[in-house]
Amino acid sequence: MLKLLRLEYLFNVRQLxxxxxxxxxxxxxxxxxxxxxxxxxxxxxxxxxxGIPFAIMGREDKFKTAALLCSLPVRRSTVVLSKFAxxxxxxxxxxxxxxxxxxVLPFSKIPLxxxxxVKNLLVSLFLMSMLFAVILPFTIRFGFVGIIIxxxxxxxxxxxxxxxxxxxxxxGIPLRLFFRAVERGLKFLLHHQATTGFLLVLAAGIIAVNxxxxxxxxxLYARRDL
Amino acid sequence: xxxxxEANGLRKEYPGFTLRDxxxxxxxxxxxxxxxxNGAGKTTVIKLILNIVRRTAGEVRLFGLDNLARExxxxxxxxxxxxxxxxxxYLKVAAAASVIAPFYRTWDQARFExxxxxxxxxxxxxxNALSRGMKMKLALAVALAHGAELILLDEPxxxxxxxxxxxxxxxxxxxxxxxxxxxxxxxxxTSDLERVADYITLLREGELVFSAPREEVLEKWAVVKGGPxxxxxxxxxxxxGLVRGPYGVTALTPDIEEARRRLAGRGAVIERxxxxxxxxxxxxxxxxxxxxxxx
Numbered sequence: 001m002l003k004l005l006r007l008e009y010l011f012n013v014r015q016l017x018x019x020x021x022x023x024x025x026x027x028x029x030x031x032x033x034x035x036x037x038x039x040x041x042x043x044x045x046x047x048x049x050x051g052i053p054f055a056i057m058g059r060e061d062k063f064k065t066a067a068l069l070c071s072l073p074v075r076r077s078t079v080v081l082s083k084f085a086x087x088x089x090x091x092x093x094x095x096x097x098x099x100x101x102x103x104v105l106p107f108s109k110i111p112l113x114x115x116x117x118v119k120n121l122l123v124s125l126f127l128m129s130m131l132f133a134v135i136l137p138f139t140i141r142f143g144f145v146g147i148i149i150x151x152x153x154x155x156x157x158x159x160x161x162x163x164x165x166x167x168x169x170x171x172g173i174p175l176r177l178f179f180r181a182v183e184r185g186l187k188f189l190l191h192h193q194a195t196t197g198f199l200l201v202l203a204a205g206i207i208a209v210n211x212x213x214x215x216x217x218x219x220l221y222a223r224r225d226l
Numbered sequence: 227x228x229x230x231x232e233a234n235g236l237r238k239e240y241p242g243f244t245l246r247d248x249x250x251x252x253x254x255x256x257x258x259x260x261x262x263x264n265g266a267g268k269t270t271v272i273k274l275i276l277n278i279v280r281r282t283a284g285e286v287r288l289f290g291l292d293n294l295a296r297e298x299x300x301x302x303x304x305x306x307x308x309x310x311x312x313x314x315x316y317l318k319v320a321a322a323a324s325v326i327a328p329f330y331r332t333w334d335q336a337r338f339e340x341x342x343x344x345x346x347x348x349x350x351x352x353x354n355a356l357s358r359g360m361k362m363k364l365a366l367a368v369a370l371a372h373g374a375e376l377i378l379l380d381e382p383x384x385x386x387x388x389x390x391x392x393x394x395x396x397x398x399x400x401x402x403x404x405x406x407x408x409x410x411x412x413x414x415x416t417s418d419l420e421r422v423a424d425y426i427t428l429l430r431e432g433e434l435v436f437s438a439p440r441e442e443v444l445e446k447w448a449v450v451k452g453g454p455x456x457x458x459x460x461x462x463x464x465x466x467g468l469v470r471g472p473y474g475v476t477a478l479t480p481d482i483e484e485a486r487r488r489l490a491g492r493g494a495v496i497e498r499x500x501x502x503x504x505x506x507x508x509x510x511x512x513x514x515x516x517x518x519x520x521x
Binding site: 003006059063064065067068070072073074225226 | 314
């Protein structure tokens with residue numbers, strides 16, 4: 001798998017640097033505006049988390065390298081694992097970069113200790129896992145088109161829900177309920193006390209969500225014709 | 227006989243195309259040419275062997291091993307040149323090879339560099355900047371640099387100039403001299419195969435027409451020309467891919483001896499067949515059958 005990781009990184013190193021450079025601007029802006037370390041680390045991590053799979057999968061589609069990868073002496077399941085590993089390595093790189101900016105930028109309002117708290121890191125990793133559990137299987141199975149399908153699907157679902165809400169009275173109630181649930185969930189995660197039990201549940205959640213996403217991705221990738 | 231490659235009842239269903247129960251075997255140390263018109267299923271067969279596409283049914287064995295159960299081992303002993311050369315375009319030739327090399331325990335860097343020199347491949351040029359022919363050469367250099375026992379080539383000569391094509395064919399002939407290396411070679415340029423192939427496998431519309439030693443094919447099949455009456459009645463079963471022209475009928479026969487016996491003294495012209503004629507006649511026949519099936 002290390003060989004595959006090396007391949008992914010050599011192939012995408014410039015793109016990863018470009019992403020980090022672009023996000024640097026936002027991060028620099030955010031450390032000056034956002035006061036909550038939890039909100040800062042979660043939002044910036046999610047941005048990196050969205051950017052990396054877009055870059056990696058998009059280039060795989062562009063150069064049609066998936067066929068080459070699957071012709072090499074590796075199992076498809078290993079290819080899937082390497083994609084998860086490559087993405088997580090990039091995310092950790094992004095987190096490290098966030099911490100670095102937080103520490104060195106003189107106008108930062110974020111205390112470094114707040115960003116580096118176990119709870120904040122686990123919450124951002126948990127949210128990232130949730131995001132990837134949805135995005136990665138799609139991109140692994142359908143490539144870049146998968147992300148487009150997913151985003152378009154979400155858009156259409158939103159439109160249909162809005163229209164139904166308006167037609168049936170009580171405009172947008174299902175959507176409002178959904179967004180409120182997400183908001184409540186995020187608040188719960190961000191404001192819950194960092195008890196050992198809570199941290200253990202978060203860590204278990206991260207592992208479980210990732211394992212599930214890997215299993216689904218493996219099953220989907222095994223069915224992919226290249 | 228020891229086989230490098232065996233395909234048994236290989237089937238792949240796509241919307242609008244089905245590769246139907248294809249079976250053939252390539253003995254070790256020989257070259258097999260995979261021929262057929264466009265859309266015959268040649269690339270699908272190669273992709274099924276490499277497990278790049280999933281088979282619907284059937285079995286593929288390489289070196290006696292199942293290609294799914296022993297995928298890693300099999301692929302480490304197999305080299306490939308795909309129709310579309312999916313290399314990392316952003317990388318330079320040397321870097322593209324360096325990311326692939328660690329996957330093969332038997333990778334020979336010196337051999338790779340020698341091959342690049344022989345193929346006039348600039349190591350410092352980006353893959354994106356290479357022509358299609360040069361990309362083919364890169365794929366070939368990669369395939370040869372790890373001492374593959376089976377080399378799968380999908381249209382390797384398309385995009386190559388005649389000089390390099392001749393070099394490639396001579397190289398392939400040289401490769402199999404060790405009695406260990408085998409080659410499966412799909413191509414439209416059937417004249418290439420007449421030079422080097424030991425076996426010929428012909429596909430048409432997703433079906434196997436035949437898979438046999440080249441000499442046997444060229445000895446058994448023939449082109450027959452003559453008046454329309456020669457191809458009618460009881461003789462009709464002898465002929466395939468009939469083409470009616472202003473001066474008579476031309477057709478293929480898979481049994482030259484029987485055709486000679488039945489048409490003796492009746493003014494028929496019986497000529498040795500060329501591989502391109504087999505593809506053309508049987509391709510036309512396939513298209514006609516397909517159209518008739520639609521009606």
